[in-house]
Amino acid sequence: MGEPGPGFIRRGLWFAIGLFFTGLGLIGVVVPLLPTVLFLILAAGAFARSSPRLEAWILDHPRFGHHVRDWRERGAIAPRGKLFAMGGMAGGYTVFWLSARPEPWLAAAVALTLCLIAAWILSRPS
Incomplete structure (x- = not known):
């Protein structure tokens, strides 16, 4: 063996x-x-x-x-899953913004990235 x-x-x-x-x-x-x-x-x-x-x-x-x-x-995401994803990203960004006090360029870059991800999630079939 x-x-x-x-x-x-x-x-x-x-x-x-x-x-x-x-x-x-x-x-x-x-x-x-x-x-x-x-x-x-x-x-x-x-x-x-x-x-x-x-x-x-x-x-x-x-x-x-x-x-x-x-x-x-x-490639489908249930509506409830989309809702939780959007809420999680919004909450995560809020915590990031309030706790890290990022420079405006960093805050904008993170917000843009999350918006692109959110758009992709929302574009998936339900």
Whole structure:
């Protein structure tokens, strides 16, 4: 019996990444503002390369599976998810602006970046 090949190691790394993102997603179920579905989308992608059984578990999950499938099939984000994303970005920018007191150019650059991200999120199908 020889050493494990690069495919074995690669699958192991993808599996570990999948477990990491699944863990973050599960934490997000109970921690406000932590994006559960985003982490499960990333976990499903990692499991697609390492564990079809765990990928299927995420895709078939009764509460979150349809969000992951909607993203895969149509790049869709649910209206509630869009609302939370917009609120999170607005809240995050407010905290940044009040706590860091950034220079005007930095405040504008961050605001522009967040506006571009918000426009992209809002352009996704629901």
